Amino acid sequence: MKKLLVCIKQVPDMESRFKVNTDGTWYEETDLAWRMNEYDEYAVEQAVQLKEQLGEAELTVLCIGPDRVKETIKKALAMGADRGVHMTDNESHLRDPLAIASMIADFARQQDFELIFTGMQSQDRGSAQVGVLVAELLGIPALTTLVEFAYDQGTITAKRELEGGSRALVSCSTPALVTCQLGLNRPRYPTLPNIMKAKKKELASLPVTDLKLPPAQLKTAAMAPPPKRGSARILEGDTGDVAAQLAAVIKEKM
Amino acid sequence: MKTLLIAEYREGKLLDSYTELIAFSEKLGAQASMFVVGSREQLPAFAGRLYLADVKAATEFNPAVHKQLICEVAAKEQPQMIVLPHSSYGWDLAPRLALALKAAQVSEIVDVRDGQLVVPVCNGKLQRQVDVQTELTVATLQAGAFPLKEAPAGTPEIIDLAVTGSSDLTFSGYEAAAAGEVDLGKARVIVSAGRGIGKPENLEMIKGLAKALKGEYAASRPVVDAGWADHSRQVGTTGQTVAPKLYVACGISGAIQHLAGMKKSDFVVAINSDKDAPIGEVADVLAVADLKQLVPALTEKLQA
Missing domain, CATH: 3.40.50.1220 (TPP-binding domain)
Known part of the structure; x- marks a missing residue:
C-alpha cells in the first residue's frame, strides 16, 4: 500500500488585526481565530484526491505546533486524511524554516512516503522554504508552485504557475515532494458525517524534544506594523453620507 | 561586503528584475558580481563580473543544475550574500542554495533597516526585522521593493561556465496564459x-x-x-x-x-x-x- 504525507500549518485568520507581542518578536496570539493555512487546504485536497485515485493508500497528515493545532489536523482528517500526527511544539513559531523542515524530514525519513504534499508557503511567515528544504534534506525531487497535478505509476506530471499567468510544464519520478499553489483544485468542505468519522481516526502526539534540531540561523530583531506611507483621504461614518461623498469624488474624476 | 546576484532568464529573455538586485546591492553598499543562465545575445547592463552558463546546456528551469553552478561561483567569489528575485524561479532555487551552502535564507525582503533585512509577516500587515546568524545569507527580494533610480549601465566582464550535472526533474516548456472573456x-x-x-x-x-x-x-x-x-x-x-x-x-x-x-x-x-x-x-x-x-x-x- 502506498503511503502519502501532507504537511500542514495552522495560521491566524489573515483578516485579523494583528498586534505585536510584548517582547516584540511575534504577533499577539490572544483573540485570534485559527485556521488551516490556505495553501495547505489545496495540499490536503490534492493528497486526498490522489488517495482516492490509488484506491489503496494511506494518507498521514502532519502538523507542528501547540495543542490548538489539533483542531486543524481534525479538519484534514475530516477532509479525508487517514491518520494525524501532531508534533507538539510550543516554540514552533520562533523556529527557522530549516528547523521545521528538519523536524518533518526526520519524521518522513523513517517511513516510505511515495509523495509528500505541502502548501507553497504559509500565510503568516510566507518564507516558501519549508517544502523545498524537506525535499532537499530527503534527497528527493521537489516540484513547486503547482496549479496542475497528475500522478500515474510513479510519475508526476505538473504545471508550475509563473508570473503573468503562464505555466511551466514539469515532471519527475516519485518519491517526490510537491508544493501547492492556490487554485490547484477546489478544497472540499468537510461534511458532518466525515467530521464525525474523523473523531475516531488516530491522532498521535510526538514530542519535539526527541528530535535533534539545527542551531538557529535567524533571530527576530524587531517586529512592527509597516511604516504608513499612504495619504488616502478617509471617508467614514453614516453609509448614506459616505456614499454621497464618494459619488461626488468619482464624478469629479470621470 | 560582496554580493552575488542571480539574474532570471525566462522564455528566451533576460528579465528586468536583475536591475532590482543591483539596486538592493547598491543600497547595502556591496560589491556585486552576477550569475545568469542565459545567452550572450541578452546581457545585463552591469559593470562587474558576470558568470554565464549557456541556457542551451543548462535550460531555463533546472534547479539542480543551476544550484550546482551557483555553488561553484560562490566558492570562487566568496560572497556574504546571494540575492535572487522572490519569483517562481527565485523561491524555488533559494532554499536549495541555502541548504547546500549552510546559509540562512531571508525571503521576500522589502526593506533594509539598521543594516538588517526586513520581511513581511501576515500578508504585509506586520514587518519583521531579521538578525542573520550565519556567515552567508541567501536573500530573495519582493518584486518592486528596490527600484533602480537610473537606467542600469555598464558592460559585464563575462566568465563562461561549463555546464555539468544532471537534474531530478524534467522541464518541457511553457504554456501561455489562457485567453479569457475580457481584456x-x-x-x-x-x-x-x-x-x-x-x-x-x-x-x-x-x-x-x-x-x-x-x-x-x-x-x-x-x-x-x-x-x-x-x-x-x-x-x-x-x-x-x-x-x-x-x-x-x-x-x-x-x-x-x-x-x-x-x-x-x-x-x-x-x-x-x-x-x-x-x-x-x-x-x-x-x-x-x-x-x-x-x-x-x-x-x-x-x-x-
Whole structure:
C-alpha cells in the first residue's frame, strides 16, 4: 500500500488585526481565530484526491505546533486524511524554516512516503522554504508552485504557475515532494458525517524534544506594523453620507 | 561586503528584475558580481563580473543544475550574500542554495533597516526585522521593493561556465496564459471584488457598480480561486496588470501580489471595513464601510 504525507500549518485568520507581542518578536496570539493555512487546504485536497485515485493508500497528515493545532489536523482528517500526527511544539513559531523542515524530514525519513504534499508557503511567515528544504534534506525531487497535478505509476506530471499567468510544464519520478499553489483544485468542505468519522481516526502526539534540531540561523530583531506611507483621504461614518461623498469624488474624476 | 546576484532568464529573455538586485546591492553598499543562465545575445547592463552558463546546456528551469553552478561561483567569489528575485524561479532555487551552502535564507525582503533585512509577516500587515546568524545569507527580494533610480549601465566582464550535472526533474516548456472573456488592460474604469465580498451572490453588486460607471468588473485572486469569477478578470502578479483612470477596490485587503497589478491606476478608491488594510497605502480615497451597504448606495447615487 502506498503511503502519502501532507504537511500542514495552522495560521491566524489573515483578516485579523494583528498586534505585536510584548517582547516584540511575534504577533499577539490572544483573540485570534485559527485556521488551516490556505495553501495547505489545496495540499490536503490534492493528497486526498490522489488517495482516492490509488484506491489503496494511506494518507498521514502532519502538523507542528501547540495543542490548538489539533483542531486543524481534525479538519484534514475530516477532509479525508487517514491518520494525524501532531508534533507538539510550543516554540514552533520562533523556529527557522530549516528547523521545521528538519523536524518533518526526520519524521518522513523513517517511513516510505511515495509523495509528500505541502502548501507553497504559509500565510503568516510566507518564507516558501519549508517544502523545498524537506525535499532537499530527503534527497528527493521537489516540484513547486503547482496549479496542475497528475500522478500515474510513479510519475508526476505538473504545471508550475509563473508570473503573468503562464505555466511551466514539469515532471519527475516519485518519491517526490510537491508544493501547492492556490487554485490547484477546489478544497472540499468537510461534511458532518466525515467530521464525525474523523473523531475516531488516530491522532498521535510526538514530542519535539526527541528530535535533534539545527542551531538557529535567524533571530527576530524587531517586529512592527509597516511604516504608513499612504495619504488616502478617509471617508467614514453614516453609509448614506459616505456614499454621497464618494459619488461626488468619482464624478469629479470621470 | 560582496554580493552575488542571480539574474532570471525566462522564455528566451533576460528579465528586468536583475536591475532590482543591483539596486538592493547598491543600497547595502556591496560589491556585486552576477550569475545568469542565459545567452550572450541578452546581457545585463552591469559593470562587474558576470558568470554565464549557456541556457542551451543548462535550460531555463533546472534547479539542480543551476544550484550546482551557483555553488561553484560562490566558492570562487566568496560572497556574504546571494540575492535572487522572490519569483517562481527565485523561491524555488533559494532554499536549495541555502541548504547546500549552510546559509540562512531571508525571503521576500522589502526593506533594509539598521543594516538588517526586513520581511513581511501576515500578508504585509506586520514587518519583521531579521538578525542573520550565519556567515552567508541567501536573500530573495519582493518584486518592486528596490527600484533602480537610473537606467542600469555598464558592460559585464563575462566568465563562461561549463555546464555539468544532471537534474531530478524534467522541464518541457511553457504554456501561455489562457485567453479569457475580457481584456482589462483596455478598461477605463475597473471595479474589483476581493475576499471581503463574502459570497458569490455579492459579485452582482460589484457588477452593478461597474455598469453604473461604464467600466469592467475584476477580482482579486481569492475570488477567482473560489470560482466566483473568470481568471481573465484577475488583477495581480499572476493575473492582469491594469492602469485604468479609476480603480475601485471593494473588500480587497491589498496583498502585494494584488497591488503589483493595479498600482499604476490613476485614481484608486478603496472600500474596506478595516481602516488599517494595506490597500489604504495605495488608495487616494478610503471609504471605511461595510461594502454590502455602501456599494448599492453608491451605485444608486451615481445613477441619480
